[in-house]
Amino acid sequence: MIYDVIVIGGGPAGLMACNILQLNQVNYLLLEKNEKLGKKLLISGGKRCNVTNNLSIEEFITSLTFKHKRFLYTALSDFGPKDIIKFFKDKGLTLVLEDNLKYFPETQKSSSVLEVLVQGIDLKKIHYGNFVKEIIKNETGFELKTIHHAYQTKRVIIATGSSSYPSTGSNGDGLLFAKKFDIQYVDFTPAETHVYSKYVSEKLADLQGVSLNTEVRINNTKISAQGGLLFTHFGLSGPAILHTSEDIHKEIVKGSASVSFSLTELNNDDATIVFHKAKEQNMHVLKYLEEMTTKRLAKKILDLAHIDNKRIQEISKKDLQIIQDLLLNFTVEIDRVETVEKAFVNAGGILTSELNPKTMGSKKVDGMYFIGETVDLHGPIGGYNITIALSTGYKCSMSIVEEMRSEK
Known part of the structure; x- marks a missing residue:
């Protein structure tokens, strides 16, 4: 089978991408190296998960410190903090405001956030224990080689995270994939620690x-x-x-x-x-x-x-x-x-100059996308990084849905 899309990585960015693909009946697959999803999400925010914040898009971007922060404007405009709050509320989870800035699930449990993100996905489309060793470009798109299988897909979304907390499966695999295709990146370094x-x-x-x-x-x-x-x-x-x-x-x-x-x-x-x-x-x-x-x-x-x-x-x-x-x-x-592995957040990742902000797609490799912490986009503690993950995941998958509609 040749899938329309394969998503690599079941963190918040990858899960949001899958939610949109599922909603629009796209033929997709999620490959997760662990035996369960969202391991890093579950420990975020002291296991309470600071999902987003109450900043406007302009305030959000202004609060970021890196020079290329305007790259995020398109994604946040389509799916920003207010949209994230509505997304979870529509699925039965209310987010509550703390310190007039941070939004946490009313349950005070990160597991509630993960449950919402997973409930919008067909569980049969998740293949656990599949560590992608290699991505090969071919005539139909890509071949993804794992320990057990070789998968064929027209498009691949890389949502493998940074090098922060590698015990959760987040160890910077995305940069290795990028290197093979000469996609430029900055090595991950510690931040917010x-x-x-x-x-x-x-x-x-x-x-x-x-x-x-x-x-x-x-x-x-x-x-x-x-x-x-x-x-x-x-x-x-x-x-x-x-x-x-x-x-x-x-x-x-x-x-x-x-x-x-x-x-x-x-x-x-x-x-x-x-x-x-x-x-x-x-x-x-x-x-x-x-x-x-x-x-x-x-x-x-x-x-x-x-x-x-x-x-x-x-x-x-x-x-x-x-x-x-x-x-x-x-x-x-x-x-x-603190080391890059133990830092709460990592700086670095795929250079935004390599990506189209309207699609999160590579400018060099047609059909290859990067989202979430894999990209050189990060913010301070306070709901910024999960917001960036959800926003880029949404923007990427919606651009694919729109592209597929235009092809019909």
Whole structure:
């Protein structure tokens, strides 16, 4: 049999593509290397699955940091966050808003999301335990060789994911397929993940568990991110670190990386008021620091400055400057970021310049498509990446449906 379409990979992108193909009665097949679908989806969002968010298309794209983000405009316009919410609601699963940004299933279970995506697929069209070893172009389309079979298809949709969490089956196979056909890509690298610092683990171990809202700045760059920061036993984590980790990794590859941030959540005006108040009242320096930040951080600043807990007017200008620098411009050397396999998200993938944004099809190989994390498209934590997967899966399969209609 020659299939109209074979989808490789049963993650959110591949499953959405299959839903559209099924709905439009296309002769398709889904090849999944695992013995069950959606293994990575099931562990996403702390096993609750942050499906999408409440941003408009413009806000969504603006929030992305890569240069080619406008590539997504066409796919999101056809199937964006609002469409995703409606898709699940129509199938009996309501998504609920948290923190005025993130949408989770009302069941609070990622398995509910997977169930909806699977219920729209004919189970007989899923072939499990089929790892695609090779794709060969032929006169009718493609031959897909697995350990057990050789499949024939007119078109192939590659939805094999990134290299993040390979134990789920996501190990970057798509790039190997692309390489054979001279389709250009960027190797997967870690993104949206925590960072490791010997300085933190050895010198700041007593700060483990301390968190604050601050702006993290990558030194020697113009890159920064505002948000939560968490001291851990191995280094730093929290949204502000996750959002900058991709660029921290780039700096480490160049040679070294460090970040700086304020240890107070007060804005500049309030911090100035507190400082003048402390001087007027001639506070002990520890008391002043406790007015500026948490007690644990205040004590640590004093320890790192090697200054006794004297009254402010008894402290030299030089020592006072040391305290202010530690408080307002605390610097941490970063040794490494989490590995590409353990990172929550991967940067990299098939270059968007190789693909048609209206179809997700290759410009070089007619009938070959790439969707989801296989493509160099990614966003921060907050429903962006599953949205991108569902949106590109929808756009790709709909373009195939429309193409097949025009051929009749």
